[in-house]
Amino acid sequence: MIQLNNVEFGYDKNRKLFNGVNWQLEPGHLYGLLGRNGAGKTTLLKIMTGLLFPQAGDALIDGEPAHKRTAQQLSDIYFLQEEIYVPHLKIKQFEEAFAPFYPHFSHEQFVEYLTKMEMDNMLGFIDKFSHATNGLDIPTKSIFRKIMAAYADEQKTVIISTHQVRDLHSLIDAVSILDNGRMILNAPGDVITDKLLFDVDDQKAQAGKLYYSEETPRGIYQVKENVNHIDSALDLELLFNAAVQNKQEFTELFK
């Protein structure tokens, strides 16, 4: 389990980016970490993986401070950043150089994923294929989702920090929203749809509180209080907009 308790951090001494962030991540979920540019998503991930140290509070991986960076911790986590360094190596050489750091590494899975990505020539150079995740073309996006669906299980915690929510909404089953140095929402998808109703209608909600609405030619898209416990499909974009407009209420609602 990954846990952040009252984490404080700022690149500038006089301006805190995080003023007590609490975040708990349970295995078995694929979290979507959402936040505006500059909200600190990458910084938070760097703190979690021991690349930056909290100035106050704790960042714990299975109960141990992340900044200790023990071999055990590092062999259990992988942080794929936006910009990654890919050495000029053949895929086979790359595997030989990096696999020993990860005791859970599976050659079979590696080959399977490479095959799916159509880059299974083990003698090809890996840096030729280093498309950043944002640059995935249409067929590769689908392959990426299939790989993630096959990869996720009850022992793994996956966090994806992205603005491309439409590409990933069917995979994300827990949502964390970072805003203004605070985690204003952190909940599994089924808890969210139990409390909130995502709807498109000709008119605004009559019963219950209306948290967010957006008028479109197809009707009024809205996020409202789920008074009648109706099941609706979670819309990540609407959720994000509703959350940043109702920080206080949402913090209470999802305590």
Add this chain to the structure above:
Amino acid sequence: MDFKSTQTIYRQIENWVFEQILSGAWKPGERAKSVRELAVAFEVNPNTVMRSYERLQNQEIITNKRGIGFFVNEDAPEKIHAIRKKEFMEEEVPEFLKNMRLLGITMEEIMAVSN
């Protein structure tokens, strides 16, 4: 499958399984596709498929045989028929009748079309 409709993904997968069984693609007594297989095919989180499968279990459409996987129950087609009929009567018929009233359509006109 397009997940843009307002129906939840797990309900859409549940309906898809209903169709597989009604069409005979999944036969009674046979093994159902694994949670992971469906997750990969639909590109969704395995937890979402699990939720569909839990609902299907509660409706006695499929059974979980520990360690082996999920199996289609012998009477699954009849059960689905009953569930579908109930949904039709409770959801689609009232909507249909509402539209009939709205447009001033009589039962006789409907009968003429159905014949």
